[in-house]
Amino acid sequence: MRIVIAEDSAVVRAGLVEIITDRGHEVVAAVGDADDLLVAVDQHKPDVAVIDVRMPPSHTDEGLRAAIEIRREHPGLGILVFSQYIETRYVADLLGMRSAGGAAGVGYLLKDRVANVGEFVDALSRVAAGGTALDPEVVNDLLQATRHGDAVSSLTSREHDVLALMAEGRSNSGIAARLVVSERAVEKHISNIFSKLGLLTSDADHRRVLAVLTYLRS
Amino acid sequence: MAVSAAGSARSRFSQMLRSLFSRRAWTDLGYAIVSFPLALVGCVFTTVTCSHPVLLFVSTPAVRGLGTVNRRVAAQLLDEHVAAPAPMRIAPHVHVRTPESARLANLIISAGGLVKLRFGRLEVTRLPAPRIAELAASENIPLTELKTNKQWLESAARDRAGWRARGYLVLKLPVSVVGLATVGLFWLGGLAGLTAPIWQWPQHHDHSFGQLALGVLLVPVGAALLLAAPRVTNAAISLDRALIRGLLGPASLAERVRDLEQTRAHAVDDSAARLRSIERDLHDGAQAQLVGLAMKLGLAKEKLGAGAENAVAGVDLDRAAELVDAAHRSAIEAITELRVLAKGIHPPVLDNGLADALRTLAARSAVPVELLIDITDRPSAAIETIAYFCAAELLTNVAKHSGARHASLEAVHVPGLLRIRVSDDGQGAASPDAGGGLRGLADRIRTVDGRMELSSPRGGPTVVTVELPSHA
Numbered sequence: 001m002r003i004v005i006a007e008d009s010a011v012v013r014a015g016l017v018e019i020i021t022d023r024g025h026e027v028v029a030a031v032g033d034a035d036d037l038l039v040a041v042d043q044h045k046p047d048v049a050v051i052d053v054r055m056p057p058s059h060t061d062e063g064l065r066a067a068i069e070i071r072r073e074h075p076g077l078g079i080l081v082f083s084q085y086i087e088t089r090y091v092a093d094l095l096g097m098r099s100a101g102g103a104a105g106v107g108y109l110l111k112d113r114v115a116n117v118g119e120f121v122d123a124l125s126r127v128a129a130g131g132t133a134l135d136p137e138v139v140n141d142l143l144q145a146t147r148h149g150d151a152v153s154s155l156t157s158r159e160h161d162v163l164a165l166m167a168e169g170r171s172n173s174g175i176a177a178r179l180v181v182s183e184r185a186v187e188k189h190i191s192n193i194f195s196k197l198g199l200l201t202s203d204a205d206h207r208r209v210l211a212v213l214t215y216l217r218s
Numbered sequence: 219m220a221v222s223a224a225g226s227a228r229s230r231f232s233q234m235l236r237s238l239f240s241r242r243a244w245t246d247l248g249y250a251i252v253s254f255p256l257a258l259v260g261c262v263f264t265t266v267t268c269s270h271p272v273l274l275f276v277s278t279p280a281v282r283g284l285g286t287v288n289r290r291v292a293a294q295l296l297d298e299h300v301a302a303p304a305p306m307r308i309a310p311h312v313h314v315r316t317p318e319s320a321r322l323a324n325l326i327i328s329a330g331g332l333v334k335l336r337f338g339r340l341e342v343t344r345l346p347a348p349r350i351a352e353l354a355a356s357e358n359i360p361l362t363e364l365k366t367n368k369q370w371l372e373s374a375a376r377d378r379a380g381w382r383a384r385g386y387l388v389l390k391l392p393v394s395v396v397g398l399a400t401v402g403l404f405w406l407g408g409l410a411g412l413t414a415p416i417w418q419w420p421q422h423h424d425h426s427f428g429q430l431a432l433g434v435l436l437v438p439v440g441a442a443l444l445l446a447a448p449r450v451t452n453a454a455i456s457l458d459r460a461l462i463r464g465l466l467g468p469a470s471l472a473e474r475v476r477d478l479e480q481t482r483a484h485a486v487d488d489s490a491a492r493l494r495s496i497e498r499d500l501h502d503g504a505q506a507q508l509v510g511l512a513m514k515l516g517l518a519k520e521k522l523g524a525g526a527e528n529a530v531a532g533v534d535l536d537r538a539a540e541l542v543d544a545a546h547r548s549a550i551e552a553i554t555e556l557r558v559l560a561k562g563i564h565p566p567v568l569d570n571g572l573a574d575a576l577r578t579l580a581a582r583s584a585v586p587v588e589l590l591i592d593i594t595d596r597p598s599a600a601i602e603t604i605a606y607f608c609a610a611e612l613l614t615n616v617a618k619h620s621g622a623r624h625a626s627l628e629a630v631h632v633p634g635l636l637r638i639r640v641s642d643d644g645q646g647a648a649s650p651d652a653g654g655g656l657r658g659l660a661d662r663i664r665t666v667d668g669r670m671e672l673s674s675p676r677g678g679p680t681v682v683t684v685e686l687p688s689h690a
Contacts, residue, residue, distance in 0.1 A: 008502075009502065009506035009509075009510075011506050011507055011509070011510030012506050012509045012510050012513070014510065015509065015510045015513030015514060016513070018513065018514070018517060019513055019516070019517060022517060054501070054566070056355075056356075056358055057356050057357050057358050058356045058569070059355075059356065059498065059501075059569070060566070060569040060570055061570070084501055084505065084557055084560070084566070085557065085561060085566055085567070087567050087578050092581075110557075111505070111509050111553060111557075112550055112553050112554050112557070114509065114513075115508075115509045115512030115513055115516065115549065115550055115553055116512070116516060116546075116550055117513065117516030117517055117519075117520060118516070118520075141582060144582075144584055145581065145582045145583060145584055146584075149584065
């Protein structure tokens with residue numbers, strides 16, 4: 001897999017390069033700001049771009065704006081954005097990208113997760129495969145802020161866990177592995193959740209994520 | 219009737235006679251005499267130093283010093299105790315050198331600073347150094363020099379107490395001339411009259427009588443002058459007293475209040491800018507280092523796990539893996555804690571303006587929030603921060619305590635005033651004493667002369683209105 005990294009901190013950039021090359025992927029460019037990122041993407045046509053939200057010059061949301069531009073210019077490119085804070089505004093923008101943009105994957109992680117090698121690599125591969133990778137913290141935020149608190153609280157605690165993992169973008173097998181249950185059990189939980197929340201089931205992972213997220217945010 | 223009039227005239231006379239020998243009369247006399255050289259020195263110094271701008275500015279401490287001397291003399295001799303004015307405030311200004319002066323100057327001006335270009339460097343006032351560094355960093359403008367200097371000349375030129383002292387020193391001269399003339403006419407004239415028979419005593423027989431008669435005639439005139447001298451001197455000096463009270467004392471209360479308001483606004487803005495730069499430093503420094511560290515530990519952990527089969531004799535790989543794992547987890551915990559800490563210092567979402575930040579808050583609230591935001595011009599950073607924390611705390615209270623099903627958040631910025639209003643349809647009966655949060659908010663609002671109004675009858679609805687000035 002060919003990857004472009006955009007991160008202004010040299011330490012973190014070096015760490016990302018190390019982790020990604022360790023997994024046998026190729027870092028075709030590692031840049032320090034949004035302008036260089038756009039140039040690098042045009043030049044190298046990578047599979048995935050890993051982007052820090054806060055970069056020079058203004059250190060606010062350069063990375064995110066670059067991500068949206070990349071999605072417009074190169075719709076097939078997977079995008080994994082990470083930042084120090086979760087802001088729901090970013091989530092909305094990213095999910096907007098997701099629904100508008102066809103098949104390519106989108107991820108949004110906290111830096112805490114990026115530092116956790118296993119979770120970062122897992123998210124990266126999900127995004128590369130065209131899936132969704134949302135930080136548990138993002139999902140937690142969405143669950144807390146949802147207008148459907150009553151319906152969500154009618155779920156059993158196991159179903160609640162499954163809902164959260166689904167919203168993060170995990171597949172049935174991923175959820176099963178995480179909760180140490182069989183895939184059949186996960187399927188059963190999921191159909192319970194969908195009927196309790198009044199959602200239509202869908203097979204494709206990312207479409208399912210969208211259904212769940214749309215529900216939580218509506 | 220005639221007797222009592224004569225009696226009162228006699229008592230008046232004895233009173234005047236006594237006052238002639240009172241301490242007051244002599245200190246007044248002393249003051250009137252000392253005043254003149256003092257006034258002469260003060261007036262000459264002030265006029266000379268006013269002749270050139272540089273001298274004018276440099277002389278401010280000296281002028282204030284002369285004011286102090288005059289105040290002390292008045293306190294000593296006249297019992298006129300006037301408090302000293304506040305010491306001169308020297309406002310800092312920041313020297314900035316950069317190859318891109320014009321661009322940086324524009325940034326600084328748009329952030330509310332004042333810029334002068336002097337000797338190839340920028341002199342910035344009304345904007346603290348950290349804020350300037352931040353602005354430069356945000357546009358990638360390199361700084362070759364960034365130094366906070368005391369703004370000496372400008373502070374001296376703007377020193378109100380100095381100007382008032384100058385006014386006093388100039389006006390004192392004519393007043394002291396009047397005082398000295400009084401002394402000459404009444405005291406010396408009186409004495410001369412009283413002693414006229416002695417120095418008019420005839421030395422030659424030829425023109426003896428006329429002279430003697432003149433000398434004797436002058437005695438009552440001299441006595442009258444001398445008797446009147448204490449009062450007249452006192453009257454002449456009272457003008458000086460009034461000048462001292464008006465010009466050498468502390469500035470008027472209104473001026474003082476304006477002064478304090480300005481310095482407070484400065485302090486509030488400065489601390490907001492500092493907090494923002496601390497947050498930025500944490501993010502760019504400690505946090506980045508920790509993330510890097512955690513990544514390396516994460517990789518090391520995996521390598522150790524994978525390397526178990528080709529273990530080296532004498533190396534306890536399991537224990538090493540455990541330690542690295544623990545270190546990895548600690549590093550990640552530290553990142554999380556640092557994130558929470560930094561967010562409490564300055565919510566980064568505010569970087570894009572209060573309106574955006576409030577929208578994010580509302581989107582995150584567990585109780586549905588109806589938004590009404592009308593903020594076209596941005597208030598100052600300090601005000602935005604306070605407004606944001608107010609809205610966050612109030613919405614949290616709604617979700618936690620009110621039992622409301624709906625809430626609304628209104629934020630309107632009209633020139634000079636930012637109004638935040640949070641209302642909910644909950645059970646009401648909220649009190650500022652119940653939640654420590656509300657009390658803390660009220661304190662914070664007061665630091666910028668804002669106000670908070672709470673209306674929460676039992677059974678609801680609860681409406682909290684916060685009004686803040688646009689600028690601290």
